[in-house]
Amino acid sequence: MEVVARQMLLLHLALSRPESMGVHEKTELFLEVFGNSELRSQTEEALHQVARQLQRCVSEQEMETRGVLDAALLKFKERDQLFRIFQQWVRSSTPSISTSWDARLRQHLGTRYDSRGGCFDWDLAMKLHQKGGGVISKQQYFRWRERGFAFEMREGIYNRTNATLLSTRVLPHRADKVAVRGYWGDMVSSPYISFGIESQDQSLLRTQNGTHVKTAQDISFANVETLFQALSSRWRSTHPESNQEPVNTEGLMNVGGVTVSFLPMDSLSKLPEKKKYSKFFHTIYCSASLSHQITPSLKQISSPGAVLVMELARFLLELNKEQEESFKHKVFELAGAAGFEPWTQQEDDSHAIFSLNGEGMTSEAQTHV
CATH class of the missing domain: 3.40.50.150 (Vaccinia Virus protein VP39)
Structure with missing residues (x-):
């Protein structure tokens, strides 16, 4: 259910109303939560606010009023699990993700861990670049492989665990099984492939002396910002008097009457x-x-x-x-x-x-x- 919870969070951020958050700020927040293992304190606080709103979204009291994100079709057990996950995100006792990331990296590379720089370089040059990811720079890719840190759009201290990337797996331990909370996601492909390697704006893909002028981070930001601007423009075109419109319990844009309904697993x-x-x-x-x-x-x-x-x-x-x-x-x-x-x-x-x-x-x- 952690994956469902994270999808709800990202949708909530994407559909937040313009008066609550500007497009530029929303883009930075979205990419930071989407692709970084550690966050700035300001981002963590925004994450906590959204998590509290999502708790209300899946609570029994709110089921009568279905919003843009509709969890009413989920089983009671699944909604309870989502509530607990959102509650975990708000708690300050979230374990450090850096230790979990390093443990996963050691598990993934095995005996190659001590020469991991060479492994990173091979995956980037011989795999990602060959598959159309040539805009991904060595510096940014190595930083993500080493620390899980993809997007640094503002100077600041990134030292707060991104709790949305943590989940629980049941693993065998001796003659028993134990639940282990950690990072179990992608360790190779990187978040850049989602928004950062293609664009309709060809100027973002321009090269000079065989080197890309823009980075995968730049392209990711431009693509996501364009997407959010389009959502806001479409919503404003159908809600010209939005300031006088009653705000729903989620405080989200209802674009074209679209509802995202979550079904049981x-x-x-x-x-x-x-x-x-x-x-x-x-x-x-x-x-x-x-x-x-x-x-x-x-x-x-x-x-x-x-x-x-x-x-x-x-x-x-x-x-x-x-x-x-x-x-x-x-x-x-x-x-x-x-x-x-x-x-x-x-x-x-x-x-x-x-x-x-x-x-x-x-x-x-x-x-x-």
Whole structure:
């Protein structure tokens, strides 16, 4: 549930109203929480404020009033877990993430730990740069691999643990099992691939003497800021008198009447059994780690012409080219068995796009995702 809690947090930050936080400040806050293992004290305080608001969002008292982030469909147990996670984020007794990060790094590299600089350089030059991440600089990538620190947009002291990156795993210990709280996320690909290696603004990708003028951090900031500006502009266009509008309990922008509804963790296999979700979803996105969930039953909950977007293994750097290509073939097999056909010519090697029966998604149908 820690992943769900973090998604709720990032959505809350992205949809916060312009009068509560400017776009520039929001972008800095979002990227810091998104990609840094340690935060500034100001960011930690903002995180605590949002966590308290999210506690109210998932509490039983607020279930009657569904907002932009709707947790009403989650099980009682799951909402209780979310409440406890948000409560943990607010506590000042959060363990240091630097120790956890180093332990994960030692576990990942094993005997190569003492020569980790060479490992970092190989992963960057021979993997990330070869896969389109040439804008990621050595200095920034090494800093992230060593400390989990991706974005430094302001001078300051980054010494507060980013509690949203910590989660609990049950691990075997001697003849028993113990719950261990630590960092269990990505140690290789980096946060830069999400927002920092592509842009519609080609000036951000300009090179001079074979070196990129802008860094992955610069591009990440520009892309996220543009996204937030677009959200604010669209919201303002539909709420010209927003200052006089009653503020919902979340204090979030309701852009185009869109609601993000969170479903139970085990819901995908059960949705086809419910009449409510028959031919319901117009767009379905599936990450590479959940590709095995694409089964023929998916057709039952997909509307006519529904679009299926599946993440490929481009940035799973532990895979070689043969394994990456094999994964791609497997994705096409799974989609085909579920009744989906390739929608258009596949030009993006990060994702594969399919549509039900090979039909394109109409503009009127872009409703349920």
